Amino acid sequence: MTAPVTPSQRLPNQLARVHMVGIGGAGMSGLARILLARGGEVSGSDAKDSRGLLALRTRGAQIHVGHDPAALDLLDGGPTVVVTTHAAIPKDNPELVAARERGVPILYRPQVLALLMDGYRTLLISGTHGKTSTTSMAVVALQHIGSDPSFAIGGELNESGTNAHHGSGDVFVAEADESDGSLLEYTPDVVVVTNIEVDHLDFFGTEDAYVEVFDSFAAHIRTGGTLVICLDDPGSAKLGGRVARSLADRGVTVLGYGSGVHADLAPDVPLVAELLEVAPRGAGSTTAIRLHPPLTGAAVERSLSVTLPGRHMALNALGALAGCVRTGQDPDAVAEGIEGFGGVHRRFELRGRAREVDVYDDYAHHPTEVRAVLSAARDVVTYNQGRVIAVFQPHLYSRTAEFAAEFAAALSLADEVVVADVFGARETPQPGVSGRLISDEVTVPAVFVPNMSEIADAVAQRARHGDVVLTIGAGDITMQAASILSALADDE
Known part of the structure; x- marks a missing residue:
């Protein structure tokens, strides 16, 4: 249930009509929900449709799939402000270009969040x-x-x-x-x-x-x-x-x-x-x-x-x-x-069990985070005398090149390691930078599997009763958890 808006929580006039570029992103969608709950009008755009966009539409947001200057006209009177993010949206995005031409102020998400905290x-x-x-x-x-x-x-x-x-x-x-x-x-x-x-x-x-x-x-x-x-x-x-x-x-x-x-x-x-x-x-x-x-x-x-x-x-x-x-x-x-805390999506999240193997998913994408989550997994397997199998996808070419040795050392806390190729996100590929930089340095049995469609089978071949499998990374490796569970079930 949405809380009523008190006089002290009224939106400033600047946020009366907000257009959000990349509204489906985790941070932006959350911001949209707060704006809508506090009585604002919200429009937005994103590269593709999603369940998150559907949820925002049900709350009253007007959303265009794809980036088009016409999306600025979804709200009557046009937006009083356009909101974007530092990293995810390029400055030459057509909606941002159109906003500048129209003289519509452009704010970054943290600037809007700061206004909402007032x-x-x-x-x-x-x-x-x-x-x-x-x-x-x-x-x-x-x-x-x-x-x-x-x-x-x-x-x-x-x-x-x-x-x-x-x-x-x-x-x-x-x-x-x-x-x-x-x-x-x-x-x-x-x-x-x-x-x-x-x-x-x-x-x-x-x-x-x-x-x-x-x-x-x-x-x-x-x-x-x-x-x-x-x-x-x-x-x-x-x-x-x-x-x-x-x-x-x-x-x-x-x-x-x-x-x-x-x-x-x-x-x-x-x-x-x-x-x-x-x-x-x-x-x-x-x-x-x-x-x-x-x-x-x-x-x-x-x-x-x-x-x-x-x-x-x-x-x-x-x-x-x-x-x-x-x-x-x-x-x-x-x-x-x-x-009573029940956890967070993608933070040591149990995704299921098949063939007496527990499959967890975690967002860790820095060597220290990987080390921490594998240490935690080690605590879990002490109870069922199993092993830890890490399925890791590096995030960003720059981070992979900078921390390859540190990632390898952290992953070596597992018993076996499967390394996927780099999830580039906002970066373009760098020559010579791939998941192999990491897998070659891991000191426990490790394999580099650049084809994502082959990862589930590679894990199923290695997993034994009592093991814990962890899909780790900030990219689309999270989608492999379901595939791994299916591959394990097929082997039963």
Whole structure:
């Protein structure tokens, strides 16, 4: 059910009639849902039809399949603004060209999201890895409390099947994406930084430039707000070490979570959400935590069940807990909400079982993410004495060339590896760059299968009872999970 719109949530005139180029994308479709729920008129275009576009049409959006200047006339009076994205839509898109010719303002998605957040208490989750899972845990926890937050996340919640919502509460939860520097559009109340590890060099150019964007983002936190950093990650801890005193000078509190592995890098940051122990339990874990003031009145220990496996997910849960508490919520109620978290689409998502083989799917597309998800899979197979088979599709030619050795090392945590060819996304092929760069360096049995139609059979030939198969990557490798399950079933 859509929450009613209060006077403070009325759309600014600029957003009365919005045309969205690439409206079917994950972030754009979520934005469209919020705009529609708050009374805006929305039109849009996308390269092909989809179930997502059908869902938006049922909510009142006017959508054209294909990119055509005529799409700007779908709304009576034409759009008051055109919305696009940094990476996915080229600047010579015919609708963007027509908007410039007509003098219609063009905004990027984060600029519009920032306008929609105005008037809310905002909890934003940032970091190189773990944003979607941490944001989703925070949303589910707040929903459990009954606060009905508005939210915009990068994946669909299993509980609600959506990635965005206009809620009746006064809290807005969202991911703050650093990949193109767009997180600097926001002025948040509470920020959680999960980790910082160099990535997106195709945009930033240097590691220093990438790291610096997080310092700039921290400087955007409102007076009286909070920065929550993971003290088990050196990049995040170093951020706290650099900015804690300057933020304190203007009334921003900096707090830490984790077991404090790198607490020495942030001597001015107290560890307030402490991870004591992570005990694998089936496809999840039971963690022991200790909360300290100011999250609680006095130090208190408790257990926290996490439904997804791996220490990284336990840390994400702790970051979500700390972030929610700093928006004014009760710690015990938040913890209970996190324990009910049912997962996110494409984040260690169980897609099915066939021939006593469990097939999971995960969006991991950076070496650290791959390492984390395979470590989590290792926890799962200890219960059924099986093996881990990784089916990995590299994402972007630039990232493959930059991190081939690191990907190979991470994939070597599996027992067997199948590597697909590169999913180029927005990039054109680079000579000599293919999935073979990775498969040749893997230290466990590995095979390069460039033809996607052959992957399912290659996996079925290798899988045995009790194994866990993981399709991993940010591209269309997710579609292989169903094919693998079918191939396994055919072999029964």
